[in-house]
Amino acid sequence: MIPAAYCAENSDIKRFNAYETEKNPMKTFAGSVMRALTFLSLMFFSAISLAEIRSDVDRETIGMGESLRLTITGDASERLDQLDLAALQFDWEILSSSSSTNTSFINGARSTTRTLSLDLLPLRDGILSIPSLSTGGNRTTPIAITVNPQTVSAGGDDSVRFSIEIDKRDVYIQEQMILTVTIEQAINLDGAEVTQLELNGAIVEELTRRNFQRQINGRLWRVTQLRYAIYPQQRGILEIPSLSLTAREVLPGRSLLGARLGKRFRLSEDAIAVNVKPVPADFPGDVWLPAASLELAQSWSTPPESMEIGDSTTRTLTLAAEGLLSSQLPSITSMSDSSKITGIRVYPDQESSDQIERTEGFLGQRTRSEALVASVSGSWTLPEVRVPWWNTETDSLQFAILPSATISVGSLVVPSPVQPAAIAAETQTTTTPVWLNALAGLGWLLALLFAYMLWRSRDHKASDVAIDNTEETLRPLLTAMKASTSQNDAPATRQLLLRWATLHYQQPVRTLDQLKGLCDSGLADEVSTLETAIYSQSDEAWTRGAALYRAIRDEPKLGTTEQTDYRSLYPTA
Structure with missing residues (x-):
């Protein structure tokens, strides 16, 4: 039974980067202040915009x-x-x-x-x-x-009215219909109860009850409406059973025992028959979707047509249907073929679903996000998506269409060295003496000989300086790497790993895929585990920091057999 309350008014990582701390302290302080001011500014303007x-x-x-x-x-x-x-x-x-x-x-x-x-x-x-x-x-x-216009009563001294109403008497299977149970009272009632609604072969979802006032022939009535969204699950005749209201009048004044109670009311309404039609034979979809409206949309965190190798973007797909529950909507996973594209790695997230109550029932929503990471350059087209659904307003087949999307991945832009401007020699109109040309040629030969001897004398020293510079660059970087891997901080480790690879292999390394093509299999396996943890968007934490650091220490330097041993630079504690 529904209690009397229905007839009353509603009550109201830490990211440690030791490499950065090796920089100038004054610059670090100034940079921290600037980052803080930038963050506060963004928060302020974001709050205004949202x-x-x-x-x-x-x-x-x-x-x-x-x-x-x-x-x-x-x-x-x-x-x-x-x-x-x-x-x-x-x-x-x-x-x-x-x-x-x-x-x-x-x-x-x-x-x-x-x-x-x-x-x-x-x-x-x-x-x-x-x-x-x-x-x-x-x-x-x-x-x-x-x-x-105002309702005119037919007369009589009735003080309590009870009615039930269905918005549709002819529906498709699983189509939403709204049942409204209305209680109107011009007097105070005590112990008002409505028969519990029970239906076989249908899903019933209770909507928010409504409470308002109505004035009829100068008399003020309090109105309470109990509303239900009903979704038939079997074709044929669905019977809404007879419902009844029981209550007792509350008289003015009070007695020694409390409220003074008057006559008892029992009001009933007859059952209602609803015709439930089967799914139309010409409906082509695998999932039957009878809705008042349906929309399929997508959004991107980064425009897919302007990506570079190593970039990632998050694609969010949303399916929303008016008049359906979220449980009735199909999985969006089957709507995307992006996982089959070579050169684009897809890390799907779990789907989320929700249903929002509107004035005329429920709006069901299902959302799915997936991270796309570009590993090679090229251009790909995600195919058009078509979702068939049945428009219950026009009683016709329609399609929600998601247009095809193009993903364009460009190569990494490497700045070209600036070529010195060509200086055009002016053509001499006068004849240069032969002895002057010979003297100039001898001067050039002496200059080249001097430059060669100077280069030979400084060659060994230059190589030693290069090794010292590499050591000075690697030392704080490896300290930061040790800290980030010990804390299993995947994003920070990725950034430090790419910096290390650039120095270790003596060539620009911009992506984890590029690194896996240079390193041994042991390090490549750990890099793959790190990459999956970063882009999978799952709740599982990355715990392979120590194993990754060991693989980095064991990685030999590329392309030489006799070289300085850098392993003494790697912190072990």
Whole structure:
């Protein structure tokens, strides 16, 4: 049984990088200050750009004399108590208002929501507007409300009314229909209970109940509506069973035993038969989707047409259907063939689903994200995606289409050395003496001989200086590598690993795939494990830091047999 409350008003890593600490302390301090100021600026402007207020109503069609609930929602920065409501009062009387604040923590981030609820009574019938309301530079979106003429009672002294209504009597299997149970009372009731709705062969989801006022023939009625979204699972005749209301009148005044109770009410409504049709024979999809609307969309964290080797981008696919539950929507995994593309590695994340209650039922959503990493240059086209669905408004087959997307990956841009400008020698119009040319040639020969002897004398010293410079560069880098791998900090380790590889192999190394082509199999296996941990977007932590560092220490230097042993530079503790 549904308790009497239904007839009452709702109550309201640490990232340690030792390599960076080897730099000039003053520059490090200045850089920290600049990063802090930049971060605070971004947070400030992001808050401004994301701040918004929105308005919702519990119904978009009412009768004259019926109240309407308007809910205005904003974030912590919004002062909803300072909303300018003057424009609202041209067509509406504000009966009451209430406010609330809700704070939650999601993934360690604090989120605060402020809500203002207004009960409104229309001043005239027709098409009225909830105007745009503003505060702090943000505005709500206007909402159109249809107000029908006032209901005229046929007479009688009835004080309690009970009715049930279904919005559709002819539906497809799994199509949403809304059952509304309405209780109208002009007197106070005690112990009001409605028969529990039980259906075989259908899924029933309860919607938010509505509470408002209605004025009929000058008499004020309190109205409570219990609403259910029903999804038939079998074709044929679905019977909505008879429902009844039991309650007792509360008389004015009080007795020694408490409230004075009057007559008892028991009101019933007959059962309702609904015709449930099967899936149309010409529907081509594997998953039957009867919806009022359906949309398939995608978004990219980085434009896919402007990537370079080693870059990654996150592709997010969203399927949303009005009139369906999230459990009725198909998996989006089968909608993408990107995992079959050679040269693009795909790391899919788990799908998420949600359903949002709207004025006319549920909006089901399913979202899937996948990280795409480019390992070679080239151009690929993700094929067009077509999802068939049945439009219940027009009773016709339609397709949600996701256009094809092109991924273009360019080669790494290596700056070309600047060529000295060619100096055009002016043509001499006069004849140069032979002895002068011979003297000039002898001078050039002596200069070349001197340069060669100087080069031979400094060759050995230059090689020693190069080795010393390499040692000085590797030392802080390896200290940072030891720290990041001991903490299993995958992002920091990746950056340090690419720097190390550039020095170790004496050539630019920009991607982990490029590194795996240069190193031994042992290090290549550990690099693959690191790459998977970074791009898989799973909750599993990377724990192979120590093994990766051992593989780095054991990696021989490329291309020489007699060389300086750098292994003494690698920290062991």
